[in-house]
Amino acid sequence: MTQPSLNGNMLIAQSGGPTVVINQSLIGAVLEAKKHASIKKIFGSLHGIAGILNEDFIDLKKESMKTLEDVAFTPSSALGTVRKKPTPKDCATIFKVLKKYNVRYFFYIGGNDTAETTHIINEEARAGGHDLQCFHIPKTIDNDLLENDHTPGFGSAAKFVACAFMGDNLDNRALPGVKINIVMGRDAGFLTAAAALARVYPDDGPHLIYLPEAAFNERSFIADVKRVYKKYGRCVIAVSEGISDKKGIAIAAKFSKEVDSHGNLQLSGSGGLGDYLAGLIKTKTTITRVRADTFGYLQRSFPGVYSERDAKEARTVAQRAVIESVKGKHSSGSIAIRRKAGKAYKVSYERVALRKVSKATRHVPASYINKAGNDVTKAFINYVTPIVGPLPKIGRFKGVPVKKIK
């Protein structure tokens, strides 16, 4: 039986790394909230929980429809974001602030760390006897949230990565050599795996794909590269920034010691891993033209390149969170995207407990990785294709050879 909606204000915030569609979620929640009389003011907290601690809010009801829609299609977190794990003292402060501003609806957009923070705030509110609807809205280009078939932000980042590999494969075909591209994804290899979508013709790269979920062995890597290079005279390689050896030690740990407040190793934004692997190939083979690029932040913030389905789902998932929140008291949760069985792509949105998506992360399942641990399977391609949607058309000459004149 549903209970009457709480009357009070709403606070929404964004956390963790930006994505190209995270503002779709923000705007989706705001537009839905405006439909419900029980939701009074709509506050946007600047830079996640940092904005709550500093009482740094903006009034989202004062934004025009045009601005809201423009922001929805703008990459990165329009409210600003934060990488901050709240201390117990922070949580007590947050709770006090929410109470002071009569916040009854709290929405926090982010990954599993964000779900954890939402969970802590929810527990704090319960303990303090303050009726508060606490919802986590999923977002991560890493696609590593439990309970979800996939997460908003992933499809668009995967499209960027697939396009990048399409172009880079053509570049490598035009000017042969070995090319290594380092892709984001600390623990989960979904984004790196999406590079496989770049393949249009049978000889297209990426010819090798290395994920954090398959132990990386330098000797096998060199053997793989030699084999591909012998076959095609070139080799394009997708490498996750998070690849680790069989002991689980990140290869990139050799180059980076910086950690964020969640204890995560800082891996992006350095050419270290790519240069290291390129050096390895130059040392262990006779191949001379070896290059490495690290895609970096472009993967999560490039304007104009996004999956339409991802943008739509990012908006819907937030609308659902608001709809769930106004259903009654003592409600909290995260909205998960579930894929329905059957040939046609169809999803449903379900409320799941916050603790189910916080803390632990999801990994690329074994069925998506080939036996040799250097590629993805057809099952992965089937999984990821509808999430990413159509890709640019790649033309190629039939290439009828001209008969040589003796």
Next chain:
Amino acid sequence: MTQPSLNGNMLIAQSGGPTVVINQSLIGAVLEAKKHASIKKIFGSLHGIAGILNEDFIDLKKESMKTLEDVAFTPSSALGTVRKKPTPKDCATIFKVLKKYNVRYFFYIGGNDTAETTHIINEEARAGGHDLQCFHIPKTIDNDLLENDHTPGFGSAAKFVACAFMGDNLDNRALPGVKINIVMGRDAGFLTAAAALARVYPDDGPHLIYLPEAAFNERSFIADVKRVYKKYGRCVIAVSEGISDKKGIAIAAKFSKEVDSHGNLQLSGSGGLGDYLAGLIKTKTTITRVRADTFGYLQRSFPGVYSERDAKEARTVAQRAVIESVKGKHSSGSIAIRRKAGKAYKVSYERVALRKVSKATRHVPASYINKAGNDVTKAFINYVTPIVGPLPKIGRFKGVPVKKIK
């Protein structure tokens, strides 16, 4: 007075680094050539002059209209490319091969090194008494060809760079810190300068732009970063891979010793320069969040992100080369894009002597660089805007602060 067209076959090739629109030039030349009865067969040489030396040609008249148009919109060199400076022995061989295949029309798409090669082949043909129309079709993302207002390939690469900075500026605004992005352009800073187009709002980055044309001084750099960071609490920086000190020594020379066959230092594909500058900021300031990305090959091969004007001009310039070539005997040259004076953007295409575009390169003029050497001027913005064309719309909240409750 025009002379009758030569009767014979045509050979076309691509050279140097790929661009997103270099195939527009290739297809533009092929489609134009098909209109002229004096041009018999149309050979595509695989991998530039390497394909001529190996007599490795494909028959471009056997490609369907659909394939030709698909290839035109596909990034990178569809015929393959090469970074090879021909030796005098190579030139003699090339001349013999062209003669053997009754090639009377030779088109070579590329940068100034390519114009030089075209010039050498032309001289060889004259010396050997073989009537040959030798045309260079300009292409370079570096925009560094003399005689040209701008070059095909630049506008699209500039659009990619501008979009990348738009997204990265939003990323940096959401999660403040210092962000350095290394942009391609060995000697000319045009592509790095195009990052300035990313600015939509007054506080938008890139806040600092460093080009090879302005001597890079580490002390001024640190002072610049400190000043911007103090003002905005963040700083986005565009750095050309080719920045050099006042003695003209490339900063990146500290990390790379690899040179290509034209004697050019290999600068791309390494995080060295970005990491070095990031390290400098971390050492010389109290700023802790400092990141660096190197855009790498994505700048020249990303499918779907291109300037429509650039694509059109890349096609037109090649059509003009063919039209010039069928005008008469003993003709050679490069087709330059000239901008007409006046408010509205308008260009003309003119035949210029090969030696005028070969060897030397064009640099960003002093009038496009600010006095401090850390930004571009309004004159540059006026110059580059019509070449790049419309950019994605960036929305931003008005951001009415919520009154703090005491």
